[in-house]
Amino acid sequence: MPTLRARWVLPIGRPAIENGEVVVAGHVIAEVRPARSGPCDLDLGDAVLMPGLVNAHTHLEYTALRGFTEDLPFFEWIRSVVQHKTHFDEKAWRVSAQLGALECLAGGITTVADNTDAGVTMEVLAASGLRGVVYQEVFGIDQREPVDGILGALKTKIDAHRRLASDRVVVGISPHALYTVRPELFDALIPYAREQGLPISIHVAESEAETMLTEEGAGPFADMFRARGIQWTTPEVSPTQYLADQGALTRMTLAVHCVQQSSGDIANLARSGAAIVYCPKSNAKLGSGVAPLPQWLATPGLRIALGTDSALSNNTLDMFEEMRFGLLAQRSSRKHATAPTARQMVELATLGGARALGLEHRVGTLAPGREADLIAVDMSRAHTTPATEPYGALVFAARAGDVRLTMIGGRVVYRDGHWSTLDAPGILDAARTGFKPAGQG
């Protein structure tokens, strides 16, 4: 039984252990304890040994489009993304998702909740060793596109994904957003997800443009609908209320973003049982605002996770940056020096994500019987020395590049610059040479 030792062991949900050990037996954790005297299998020295990070909102297939869409308002940004998407084939999407998987593994991410349109991430997760949920995206706002056809195509994709599903990678659906999925399509998708036991991920209350559409029938989405002859009946309620009315917020739903929310919206979402994914860097980059994290944290029973979103709106899949920026954005905008705490951010990035995905009995903490999904973060470098307290060091000082070891289900998938499951040089080379923004040849 391999025993890993480090200066800090962070079980999450229990106090940190200074000079601790984790004993791994097969794919699970056998013991978490203070270090014993004598040799161990791997002494990580001045490092934090902790549960692998849960990135609760990604689009891995967009990773190689990093930097393609900069400095655009939300509506223009999403239109630009749609244009770029038309230029790549399935092979390219696979390379792009593999690049995302490399970045996740090297940055200590062991579980992802990934949205896919091209449908390639199922096989990429299966091959990479990453754990996760793959949500097949569905679009259909135009009433001239029959619901039956959209649902039929979705079912074919879900059946194909299920052939690659496993104990480690499961399938879900993502009705993309309220401005890309019309009510009749929600009426078909939500019962289908319920019957099939498919978890749901949906972008909710992200931009002001979305709020203007549902509350006033105005703004860039409304203008685009009118120009294209797309029927839209303005519900005159908030985006969160609208999606609750569509039946899209359930115990199986990840409500991603939730920036534009009133206290009534938060209560409504909490009642639905849906979990929230906080994506602070993406929200800041697109000028969407600062999500009401303190109100979420104060809402009993509300499950909250942390996500990077895609490289198109971030531009990194670095959960350390996400924890740091997510904390600083709150403290800065609310002029509050003590909330949220570093420890709360680490919990969102581990146990919070596990809870949001219904995986808290398997991952998110270090405890006997849990999956051996764990990472070692180096604390011996100039920018982290001295690491006197582990939570603050992780959130305020550490970065993805400080991860030395990533283990998933007892298997070492990344260690000191080397990936064991993916051909990193080949993927990096293909990503470097195979992707150019539209209009640049």
Ligand SMILES: [Zn+2]
């Ligand atoms: Zn997204």
